[in-house]
Amino acid sequence: MFNTRTKIKTLLAQEATGQEVIVMGWVRSFRNNQFIALNDGSTNNNLQIVTELGLLDENTLKRITTGASLKVVGELIPSLGKGQKVEVKAKTVEVLGDCDGEKYPLQLKNRPSLEYLREVAHLRFRTNTFGAVFRVRHSLAFAVHKFFNDKGFVYLHTPIVTSSDAEGAGEMFRVTTLPLDNPPRKEDGSIDFAEDFFGKSANLTVSGQLEGELGAMAFSDIYTFGPTFRAENSNTTRHLAEFWMIEPEMAFYDIEDNMNLAEEFIRYIIRHAMENNREDLEFLAQRLAEEEKQLPQDKRSEMGLIEKLEFVLNNNFERITYTDAINILLDSPAYKKKKFQYEVKWGIDLQSEHERYLVEKHFKKPVIVTGYPAAIKAFYMRMNDDGKTVAAMDILAPGIGEIVGGSQREERLEKLVQRMEDMHVPVDEMQWYLDTRRYGSVPHAGFGLGFERMVQFVTGMGNIRDVIPFARTPKNCEF
RNA sequence: UCCCGAAUAGCUCAGCUGGUUAGAGCAUCUGACUGUUAAUCAGAGGGUCGCUGGUUCAAGUCCAGCUUCGGGAGCCA
Numbered sequence: 001m002f003n004t005r006t007k008i009k010t011l012l013a014q015e016a017t018g019q020e021v022i023v024m025g026w027v028r029s030f031r032n033n034q035f036i037a038l039n040d041g042s043t044n045n046n047l048q049i050v051t052e053l054g055l056l057d058e059n060t061l062k063r064i065t066t067g068a069s070l071k072v073v074g075e076l077i078p079s080l081g082k083g084q085k086v087e088v089k090a091k092t093v094e095v096l097g098d099c100d101g102e103k104y105p106l107q108l109k110n111r112p113s114l115e116y117l118r119e120v121a122h123l124r125f126r127t128n129t130f131g132a133v134f135r136v137r138h139s140l141a142f143a144v145h146k147f148f149n150d151k152g153f154v155y156l157h158t159p160i161v162t163s164s165d166a167e168g169a170g171e172m173f174r175v176t177t178l179p180l181d182n183p184p185r186k187e188d189g190s191i192d193f194a195e196d197f198f199g200k201s202a203n204l205t206v207s208g209q210l211e212g213e214l215g216a217m218a219f220s221d222i223y224t225f226g227p228t229f230r231a232e233n234s235n236t237t238r239h240l241a242e243f244w245m246i247e248p249e250m251a252f253y254d255i256e257d258n259m260n261l262a263e264e265f266i267r268y269i270i271r272h273a274m275e276n277n278r279e280d281l282e283f284l285a286q287r288l289a290e291e292e293k294q295l296p297q298d299k300r301s302e303m304g305l306i307e308k309l310e311f312v313l314n315n316n317f318e319r320i321t322y323t324d325a326i327n328i329l330l331d332s333p334a335y336k337k338k339k340f341q342y343e344v345k346w347g348i349d350l351q352s353e354h355e356r357y358l359v360e361k362h363f364k365k366p367v368i369v370t371g372y373p374a375a376i377k378a379f380y381m382r383m384n385d386d387g388k389t390v391a392a393m394d395i396l397a398p399g400i401g402e403i404v405g406g407s408q409r410e411e412r413l414e415k416l417v418q419r420m421e422d423m424h425v426p427v428d429e430m431q432w433y434l435d436t437r438r439y440g441s442v443p444h445a446g447f448g449l450g451f452e453r454m455v456q457f458v459t460g461m462g463n464i465r466d467v468i469p470f471a472r473t474p475k476n477c478e479f
Numbered sequence: 480u481c482c483c484g485a486a487u488a489g490c491u492c493a494g495c496u497g498g499u500u501a502g503a504g505c506a507u508c509u510g511a512c513u514g515u516u517a518a519u520c521a522g523a524g525g526g527u528c529g530c531u532g533g534u535u536c537a538a539g540u541c542c543a544g545c546u547u548c549g550g551g552a553g554c555c556a
Contacts, residue, residue, distance in 0.1 A: 029516085029517080029518095031513095031514095031515045031516070031518050031519095032512085032513050032514075032515045032518065032519090033512095033513075034513065034514070034515065035514075035515045035516075035518090037516080048515090048516085050514080050515095053513075066506090079514095080514060081514055081515065081516070082514095082516080083515085083516045084516085101506085101507055101508080102489085102507055102508075103489085103507095104489090104506095104507095105489070105490090106490095107489075107490070107505080107506045107507080108506095108517090109490095109505065109506065109517055110489085110490040110491065110505055110506055111490080111491070111505085111517085112490055112491080113490085113491075115548070115549070116490070116491090118548095119548095170554070170555065170556095171554090207556095228556080230554090230555075230556085232480095232554055232555070233480055233554090234480095234553085234554060234555075235480085236550095236551085236552085236553090236554095236555095237549095237550080237551095238555085238556080239554085239555070239556080240556090243556070244556095245556065341552085351552090351553090352551095352552075352553090353552095400556095401555090401556090402555070402556065403556075404556080405555080405556065448556060449556075450555085450556030451556085452556080453556060454556095463549090475546095475547080
């Protein structure tokens with residue numbers, strides 16, 4: 001058995017009584033031919049390994065370079081130096097893997113930029129920032145499952161490859177095995193997808209919601225948590241071509257139940273990270289604070305990262321209707337001073353600048369907007385009694401914008417079919433979906449939460465490409 | 480896709496209104512030192528100035544196109 005080591009996170013919490021320990025990890029720095037800062041990814045804190053002069057031969061000393069991997073056997077003792085509580089006095093040091101200093105792209109003392117690290121994304125996990133980000137990401141993902149599991153939701157795996165293009169959530173990636181240079185064609189010259197692998201045109205999913213509704217009609221409460229794809233040519237700090245989405249769907253829920261669940265859910269996973277990743281979050285808060293020092297005073301956030309998260313835990317989200325939102329905007333000093341680039345009037349879709357104003361200037365906390373005009377929302381959203389608005393809800397977060405989009409679904413068959421026809425959704429292809437409304441239809445609701453945007457919110461990272469291990473964006477599919 | 484900005488050493492950046500051999504800090508390598516904490520000290524190596532074309536006696540510097548990156552907008556989660 002090779003792995004008899006103790007992880008560094010565990011060792012740093014132990015009482016140092018000179019007990020023998022085995023540690024393995026990667027060299028972060030090597031000072032004075034004597035002091036190795038070793039990291040194994042279990043925590044951002046390094047373990048100091050002390051090698052007494054003369055312990056190691058010349059050759060081994062030369063091989064202990066930044067990035068090299070080591071196996072160290074030694075005694076855990078109280079540190080003689082000031083920077084750390086405990087350290088390991090080495091008995092043996094074995095280089096497991098060499099790391100050529102001339103070629104290694106990560107020399108951390110250079111404080112490489114986030115942009116540069118994106119180019120070496122295969123190595124960036126070894127930095128403090130990305131170590132913290134991806135431990136927090138893991139923790140949030142774990143909390144997602146724990147939250148829903150504890151409430152009795154069924155984790156339903158909706159398909160990645162679909163033939164349905166009804167959701168209209170965006171441009172889709174086509175999945176095909178047809179030859180690109182010479183596809184089979186029908187008599188009218190169009191491509192004959194009957195000859196394709198699935199016998200019809202297929203795409204990568206843009207949402208698991210419709211399939212999720214099928215599950216909710218049997219299990220009552222389900223959720224999906226999986227990759228989602230949009231072939232939009234979006235070049236922003238908050239869009240990816242491949243991202244992870246959480247989509248719960250609940251039978252016997254109305255729009256208010258839906259909002260309550262979403263709010264409880266967001267608080268739960270943030271609290272989980274706060275309780276389990278405190279050190280990483282404090283490191284990220286520090287990083288963010290230093291980054292913001294570069295900004296002019298008026299661009300800096302009023303709250304630090306930790307305060308912001310605590311604020312979200314301790315304050316209810318503001319709930320307003322779309323109509324209220326429009327009225328607040330029309331009454332705002334920003335509107336009167338003509339600060340908005342886009343027109344404000346009932347019926348428009350809220351623009352980024354409007355959402356930012358509501359969230360960051362007016363309420364200064366997350367806001368849930370409900371009751372959007374039917375014309376600007378998807379076909380499956382339930383029509384309100386006014387005949388003009390639908391039971392939709394968006395949760396807007398400071399700095400990120402829309403983090404959740406959800407609705408109570410239209411459970412009445414005739415109204416749903418009418419909406420589909422009005423919005424040119426192919427009713428014939430959607431009979432399987434309409435069956436839910438034919439056979440024991442019930443009021444139900446659900447929402448979608450973009451996981452990476454949540455990770456951005458919790459870690460304070462400004463660019464969504466820095467919160468997913470390997471970002472897929474237009475013109476970029478490395479690694 | 481649109482608007483703005485950027486691209487100079489492995490990294491982070493200087494390089495002014497065009498003018499000899501393109502600089503700094505860090506990293507790397509060599510040596511010294513040895514309880515260091517972004518260790519310190521001395522020395523060395525390292526560049527097709529993103530690509531293509533143009534203007535000019537002369538282009539890292541000016542112009543055009545392209546590529547990539549960053550910020551903002553749209554689309555959205």
